[in-house]
Amino acid sequence: MKQQTNPWNKIVGENIRKLREENNETQAMLGEFLGYGATTVANYESGYRLPDLVTAYVIAKHYHVLLDELMEEHHES
Structure with missing residues (x-):
């Protein structure tokens, strides 16, 4: 059975990954x-x-960002 993911999960997850990778x-x-x-x-x-x-x-404090920034959807241009 495949679990549906909430859109927030995807946004937060992408932001965590981006921050983690930016910090090597x-x-x-x-x-x-x-x-x-x-x-x-x-x-x-x-x-x-x-x-x-x-x-x-x-996580936000670890990467020196506001908690809000983990929740923001970013659009690639």
Whole structure:
């Protein structure tokens, strides 16, 4: 059974991936920082899971961005 992903999951996941890659971190590195495994970070980035509010806040602080920035949809031009 395939799980439907919420559009927010996709937006937040893409933003986490972008920030992580811009900071030359692997999923394992971010996962270790958060106290989770790389699989959890992969699930966030794929949109399969959405981080809870506290985890999203910790990610935003880690990358020196506002929590709002994790929620913003970016359009490639």
